[in-house]
Amino acid sequence: MALDNIQRDLLAKVADIHGTPMGAYNIRSNGAAAGRATTANINIVTKEDKPGIDIIIAPGTKNESVHIPVVISETGLHDMVYNDFYVGEGADVVIVAGCGIHNSGSDETAHDGIHTFHLADGAKVKYIEKHYGEGGGSGDNVMNPTTVVEMASDCYMELETTQIEGINSTERRTRAKIGDRSTLIIHEKVMTSGRQHSDTDFEVDLDGEDCSCNVISRSVAKDSSRQVLKTNVRGNNRCSGHTECDAIIMDEARVSAIPQIIASDVDASLIHEAAIGKIAGEQLMKLMTLGLTEKEAEEQIISGFLK
Amino acid sequence: MLELKNVSFTVDADGERKDILKNVSLKIDGNFTAITGPNGGGKSTLARVVAGIYQPTEGRIFLDGEDITELSVTERAKRGVSFAFQQPVRFKGLTVRDLISIAAGGNVSFSRACSYLSEVGLCAKDYVDREVNSSLSGGELKRIEIATVMARGTKLSLFDEPEAGIDLWSFGNLIKVFENLQTKIGGSIVIISHQERILKIAERIVVLSAGEVVGDGTPEEIMPTLLGGERVCPAIGEKFD
Numbered sequence: 001m002a003l004d005n006i007q008r009d010l011l012a013k014v015a016d017i018h019g020t021p022m023g024a025y026n027i028r029s030n031g032a033a034a035g036r037a038t039t040a041n042i043n044i045v046t047k048e049d050k051p052g053i054d055i056i057i058a059p060g061t062k063n064e065s066v067h068i069p070v071v072i073s074e075t076g077l078h079d080m081v082y083n084d085f086y087v088g089e090g091a092d093v094v095i096v097a098g099c100g101i102h103n104s105g106s107d108e109t110a111h112d113g114i115h116t117f118h119l120a121d122g123a124k125v126k127y128i129e130k131h132y133g134e135g136g137g138s139g140d141n142v143m144n145p146t147t148v149v150e151m152a153s154d155c156y157m158e159l160e161t162t163q164i165e166g167i168n169s170t171e172r173r174t175r176a177k178i179g180d181r182s183t184l185i186i187h188e189k190v191m192t193s194g195r196q197h198s199d200t201d202f203e204v205d206l207d208g209e210d211c212s213c214n215v216i217s218r219s220v221a222k223d224s225s226r227q228v229l230k231t232n233v234r235g236n237n238r239c240s241g242h243t244e245c246d247a248i249i250m251d252e253a254r255v256s257a258i259p260q261i262i263a264s265d266v267d268a269s270l271i272h273e274a275a276i277g278k279i280a281g282e283q284l285m286k287l288m289t290l291g292l293t294e295k296e297a298e299e300q301i302i303s304g305f306l307k
Numbered sequence: 308m309l310e311l312k313n314v315s316f317t318v319d320a321d322g323e324r325k326d327i328l329k330n331v332s333l334k335i336d337g338n339f340t341a342i343t344g345p346n347g348g349g350k351s352t353l354a355r356v357v358a359g360i361y362q363p364t365e366g367r368i369f370l371d372g373e374d375i376t377e378l379s380v381t382e383r384a385k386r387g388v389s390f391a392f393q394q395p396v397r398f399k400g401l402t403v404r405d406l407i408s409i410a411a412g413g414n415v416s417f418s419r420a421c422s423y424l425s426e427v428g429l430c431a432k433d434y435v436d437r438e439v440n441s442s443l444s445g446g447e448l449k450r451i452e453i454a455t456v457m458a459r460g461t462k463l464s465l466f467d468e469p470e471a472g473i474d475l476w477s478f479g480n481l482i483k484v485f486e487n488l489q490t491k492i493g494g495s496i497v498i499i500s501h502q503e504r505i506l507k508i509a510e511r512i513v514v515l516s517a518g519e520v521v522g523d524g525t526p527e528e529i530m531p532t533l534l535g536g537e538r539v540c541p542a543i544g545e546k547f548d
Contacts, residue, residue, distance in 0.1 A: 289380055
């Protein structure tokens with residue numbers, strides 16, 4: 001299936017893909033497959049029992065990447081996929097997922113993705129996910145991503161999620177179970193405006209000995225948008241966990257940060273930090289003394305904060 | 308040239324009228340001027356009134372003959388007023404290079420950022436990509452603050468107690484920075500300071516006390532009057548005699 005200009009533009013926004021991507025990829029467009037490539041080490045197989053794919057990364061695969069973007073330009077489409085990633089022992093890969101919706105109609109367009117990562121011993125993954133919505137229609141753009149992470153021993157995973165514009169409603173669920181000496185790092189960036197709603201929920205089980213996790217969330221809530229961020233880190237062994245939510249609140253927005261840490265082992269060390277506040281007047285003033293207008297200063301502070 | 312004509316600044320503190328600046332008239336033209344005086348004498352307020360952060364209650368401010376009294380902070384900055392804060396602001400996410408770029412009015416290259424940072428005794432390699440957040444010490448922030456003013460290179464640069472928070476070890480370097488500042492930036496340099504070594508290198512010292520100009524002259528004229536401690540209250544005077 002050929003992609004039109006709108007779809008190509010969405011691809012560039014969510015996956016930095018211009019033309020044909022390098023390495024393994026699977027492009028899903030308007031609920032159907034639109035292109036796929038595999039490599040000697042990375043295989044992509046269509047699921048037979050439900051919509052979605054299995055991405056199988058051979059043990060020892062190094063310096064390879066997989067792109068699995070989804071683009072939707074059909075108004076009213078409700079797309080649902082299950083993608084499973086099997087990352088072999090000692091593999092070191094970059095996985096880029098993302099969803100772009102262009103909704104110019106009046107119906108709600110939705111994409112719900114359930115991504116499950118199975119990391120074998122010593123696997124290392126950098127996972128980047130971007131969500132973006134556009135289109136002048138009155139229909140809502142809805143995305144409800146679920147990410148499940150299962151890490152064996154000595155694994156490392158970095159999860160970067162970004163949702164900057166145009167998603168009216170999102171419910172993001174992330175569940176992780178971390179094995180011995182494994183580390184999970186989550187960076188979340190969210191900006192909501194208008195009447196948008198974003199609901200994020202991270203649940204991490206630190207099961208293995210000497211495992212760790214760090215959840216860092218930065219968000220900006222503008223206009224009358226609503227944000228809820230829940231983090232729940234459970235230390236079930238000798239481990240360390242840290243969560244940090246930082247939110248800038250503006251206009252008539254509302255932000256809830258609900259951090260929870262539960263230790264059930266005497267050697268579990270867990271910390272949570274949460275802060276919500278408006279842009280400090282001194283910050284605006286400083287940038288204005290450098291020649292920026294108040295609006296430009298605000299934009300600089302926000303873009304730096306979400307960088 | 309900066310000119311203040313009969314500038315007063317009054318605040319209402321708990322229903323009580325407090326005059327922070329009283330009828331201050333001052334001309335500053337193309338030299339290195341230090342403003343000194345006791346704490347609470349109105350020095351920082353004067354600098355903030357010039358930068359546009361505070362609006363004077365009375366009086367007018369002129370920059371090169373143009374009345375800038377009604378102009379905003381941004382408009383004054385664009386006309387050539389720079390201000391280094393006494394307590395520099397921290398930003399989560401903005402890097403040292405971002406700040407210098409904003410100050411310079413466009414993206415600056417590594418080597419240009421390096422030249423500004425090395426002037427204030429920081430190695431660019433270690434700092435250029437650092438966030439201007441709480442990981443930087445007070446002294447490091449002060450130096451970065453000075454570097455942003457250098458990057459602007461405007462006709463009027465105001466520094467509010469640049470030496471505060473800088474350790475003794477680095478102080479010698481800072482003096483060198485200020486000795487060369489006028490040739491580097493050009494225009495008028497105004498430094499609010501209590502430090503004898505900074506006052507000594509100024510061409511002119513203005514003494515501000517209880518909101519009024521009580522002294523104005525060369526360091527040779529003014530320094531002896533400051534060190535005489537004539538304004539110290541009798542109880543303290545006895546202890547230190």
